[in-house]
Amino acid sequence: MSVVNVSGFIRPIDIATAFVAVQQGSIPVSGGTDVILHEPPAPVSLVDLTVLPLSGISESGDGFSIGATTTLSEMLEHPRLAAHADGVIADMLRLVGSPLLRNRATIGGHLARGRLSDVIPVLLSLDATINWYDGSPRAGPLADFYASQTHRTPLIVTGITIPPMHRPAAAAFRKFSRTHFDLAILNCACRIDIADDGSVAAARVVVGETPALAASVTDAEVLLHGRPLDPAAISSAATIAAAEIPARDDDRATAEYRRAIAAVLVRRCLAEIAGRLP
């Protein structure tokens, strides 16, 4: 969809130049799949981030580092990343739009957009960190990046890091939508790490599209901690999630409907995880 109110197109020579332009009100563009659908109220310039060396996936002891302009398809086609965390990243990415969209949409653009997302819950459940540039290079937990509203300030997302899983651990994702091509009415990502004594050492229960941005259901995580992941624990966590999520009505579903779905998705994710754990 051509955008009319565009007064200039900047190909920055480096990230500092790109950031200055963004600070002065220009719109950063990666895949552009979201930018191109929104007509700005007044003429602005676009800053093309895909000309910067921000693309690629590497793996080290710290986990996977993924550059901001890496496409969702490139993530899906990276065999080690696709296999990571029981394949939860790949399972989720296959449900994001279409192959055509994923060939263009980037992880940095997706995370900077910070709404309507199947990707964010999964990355939150895996304790991902995000890297960005706001005059200096910064890094911090993805959860804090959204909780502190940092994503709304002028910055350039430069990449993410997904830490290794500490086994035994397992992860799962569920998206509830009319068809998988549609945006989610609700989604859920969970990850459980197990201690030597068989109890839960770390729990992540993340619910998104409430329709607020995805966030941990802290009370459910606290409940799961330190006990076995048995049917009683799963059922209690699901009940807590249904009650605690900040559910609201919007054009896709009512709050009441979302709470009912939340209980089901949390139960399904945790049951799938329980089935995968030793």
Add this chain to the structure above:
Amino acid sequence: MNLRFTVDGVPTTVVIAAGESLMDVLRRIGKTSVKNGCDRGDCGSCAVLVDGRAVNACLVFAGQVDGTAVGTAEGLAHDGELHPLQSAAVEGGAVQCGFCTPGMLMLAVDLLSRNPEPDEAEVRSALSGSFCRCTGYVKPIEAILAAAGTLLERRS
């Protein structure tokens, strides 16, 4: 601003508006096989290749494809001979009104370049996001599988 790229192998320079979509630019220079079905990424009828990967041309700013190679369905036939994907679509009854066909062909080129021997499930998932209101998808899927076979035979 100037956009310099190759379109179906031909070096091309066009003056574009900074906010123009690749779909609008391609149609403006005569590549009307690139169909505008929805102009918002839902239907896939505008699919083209950018450096070998199929994308929704309506979701791409033309300014971003400077220096790339863009491929449309109009570049598939050579010296009057149809590409195996085109022949398979014609012979297999995969074209009815034809509105979706150019986009599906470009998706299929991308798929077969990475996965020369897809199974039916892989073709189906590659086609998700590419809408056809006529054929019910069965014939296009069969055509892509048949073309994959022809291309493999030619290579061996």
